[in-house]
Amino acid sequence: MRIDIITIFPEFFSVLDVSLVGKARQSGLIDLRVHNLRDHTHDRHHTVDDTPYGGGAGMVMKPEPWGDAIDAILTDVHPLTEPTEQTDATDAAPLLIFPSPAGELFTQAMARELAEEPNLIFGCGRYEGIDQRVFDHYAEAGRVRLVSLGDYVLNGGEVAVMAMIEAVGRLIPGVVGNPESLVEESHEDGLLEYPSYTKPAAWRGLEVPPVLRSGNHGAVAAWRREQQLERTARVRPDLLPPAN
Numbered sequence: 324m325r326i327d328i329i330t331i332f333p334e335f336f337s338v339l340d341v342s343l344v345g346k347a348r349q350s351g352l353i354d355l356r357v358h359n360l361r362d363h364t365h366d367r368h369h370t371v372d373d374t375p376y377g378g379g380a381g382m383v384m385k386p387e388p389w390g391d392a393i394d395a396i397l398t399d400v401h402p403l404t405e406p407t408e409q410t411d412a413t414d415a416a417p418l419l420i421f422p423s424p425a426g427e428l429f430t431q432a433m434a435r436e437l438a439e440e441p442n443l444i445f446g447c448g449r450y451e452g453i454d455q456r457v458f459d460h461y462a463e464a465g466r467v468r469l470v471s472l473g474d475y476v477l478n479g480g481e482v483a484v485m486a487m488i489e490a491v492g493r494l495i496p497g498v499v500g501n502p503e504s505l506v507e508e509s510h511e512d513g514l515l516e517y518p519s520y521t522k523p524a525a526w527r528g529l530e531v532p533p534v535l536r537s538g539n540h541g542a543v544a545a546w547r548r549e550q551q552l553e554r555t556a557r558v559r560p561d562l563l564p565p566a567n
């Protein structure tokens with residue numbers, strides 16, 4: 324998978340040289356490139372924002388630098404200027420993702436969808452956001468998704484992109500050593516995960532649940548499922564499957 328990130332804070336993503344994503348980059352499983360939006364400005368001050376039409380506080384990110392930056396990546400990813408009969412534009416077009424509090428909620432299901440994409444381009448907005456015409460222009464040509472991590476406001480998209488890259492990157496085959504560990508996780512089966520324990524059997528007067536030390540695999544599986552349902556009902560009842 325190739326991942327391109329457009330941001331005014333490229334140094335923000337140096338942390339993606341470590342851990343699993345870092346290893347995946349070194350092994351070539353993930354081809355991650357970070358682009359500085361300011362490299363696509365043409366004035367002395369590398370201006371990327373301006374005052375909003377219609378007034379209001381804050382600044383809006385200008386469309387021109389975004390257009391130049393995205394076009395440069397699209398040309399690099401697909402030198403073809405026009406989709407040929409061999410490539411269907413919608414299939415071949417990279418997916419453009421803009422983190423935004425006004426976006427669709429990012430979920431594990433979406434992470435699985437994105438992990439299937441050959442090319443992802445993340446656009447990190449700052450200030451009051453990006454001129455709407457950037458989304459509208461590229462939505463005509465290909466696929467654009469505004470995606471939200473949750474109902475709170477960050478100062479920009481970089482933290483959200485970091486989270487999405489981690490959630491998507493770990494699902495790419497070969498990135499996580501033991502694919503089994505991807506299965507029994509919160510949200511993989513729609514429920515929160517069961518509590519986990521390891522040695523010692525007793526710690527500060529707290530014992531590991533005896534069933535986990537019984538060696539009875541059926542009883543352990545049943546206990547874990549029950550724990551998932553209990554925890555989900557208590558903490559995230561919205562995730563419970565509808566009562567049939």
Ligand SMILES: Nc1ncccc1[N+](=O)[O-]
Binds near residue numbers: 474475477480
């Ligand atoms: N919540 C957010 N606030 C600002 C930018 C992006 C955001 N998000 O969730 O993707």
